[in-house]
Amino acid sequence: MLKERSIGSRIFDGANITFLLLLTFTCVLPIWYTLCVSLSAKSAVAAGRVSLWPVEFTIVSYQQILGDRHFGNAFLTSVQRVLLGTAVSMVCIALCAYPLSKSRKEFPARNVLMWILIFCMLFNGGLIPWFMTMRNLRMMNNIWGLVLSNSLPMFNVILMMNFFRNLPKEMEEAAIVDGAGAFYIFWRIWLPVSIPVLATVTLFMAVYHWNEFFNGLVLTSKTENYPLQTYIQQLVVNIDTTTMTEDQFRRLSLMSNQTLNAAKLFVAMVPVLLLYPFLQKYFIHGITIGSVKE
Numbered sequence: 001m002l003k004e005r006s007i008g009s010r011i012f013d014g015a016n017i018t019f020l021l022l023l024t025f026t027c028v029l030p031i032w033y034t035l036c037v038s039l040s041a042k043s044a045v046a047a048g049r050v051s052l053w054p055v056e057f058t059i060v061s062y063q064q065i066l067g068d069r070h071f072g073n074a075f076l077t078s079v080q081r082v083l084l085g086t087a088v089s090m091v092c093i094a095l096c097a098y099p100l101s102k103s104r105k106e107f108p109a110r111n112v113l114m115w116i117l118i119f120c121m122l123f124n125g126g127l128i129p130w131f132m133t134m135r136n137l138r139m140m141n142n143i144w145g146l147v148l149s150n151s152l153p154m155f156n157v158i159l160m161m162n163f164f165r166n167l168p169k170e171m172e173e174a175a176i177v178d179g180a181g182a183f184y185i186f187w188r189i190w191l192p193v194s195i196p197v198l199a200t201v202t203l204f205m206a207v208y209h210w211n212e213f214f215n216g217l218v219l220t221s222k223t224e225n226y227p228l229q230t231y232i233q234q235l236v237v238n239i240d241t242t243t244m245t246e247d248q249f250r251r252l253s254l255m256s257n258q259t260l261n262a263a264k265l266f267v268a269m270v271p272v273l274l275l276y277p278f279l280q281k282y283f284i285h286g287i288t289i290g291s292v293k294e
Contacts, residue, residue, distance in 0.1 A: 061263035074231035101164035
């Protein structure tokens, strides 16, 4: 009987490993194919000869992107936006989620405020009123317009609020008995035990600020102020052939929109791919287990 269970367990483990390997392959394959297309010649891509390896290896697409004088400015703008935007959003989200995690008895205005926030999440005034508001607040062509335009996403507030509500109430009660105030409890007790949700929301906000391009397109009228995603989205449209040298024309003739778009996608993916491994561990375990002893 034990031998049969052992064989069945091995078969089950083998099936799981096979499934996970296939799932990993399906996730990695599009990224690898995008890289191969970006490193292949225009003729090979047009003929459909690129599969799992670059054909007629070339880096002209990356040279076109990196050789532009505005690329460095756009990259630094996006880095600045991610750092400032994530920090501002985390402060706003945490300060909003903490009181909303309390009961109606502890915070009488909780339900009213929650309904207002939910309504604002489902309905908005539209693009034109939003643009006029941002313009009147002088948020055009500066980093703060990109940072503050969506600094309090309600989905992330609800995510953090639900995490706070599931924390043991005994920790807060013990702190109140010791004379701690609301801000002390929030700063010294709630936040240190909320690292998993803080890391998750931080990742969500960092990815949002890195990938978002529409606000940069609407709030920025100068190319030198574009964030990276807005810049690479406009690359094909803004290629200026009037001032190109003979070598630049030659490189342009070797490059298609498909190879250039693949290069743009891969450049945009790299920072996110580098960020995920450092925060992934917070998705699979918490640190509140055993923090309160009955």
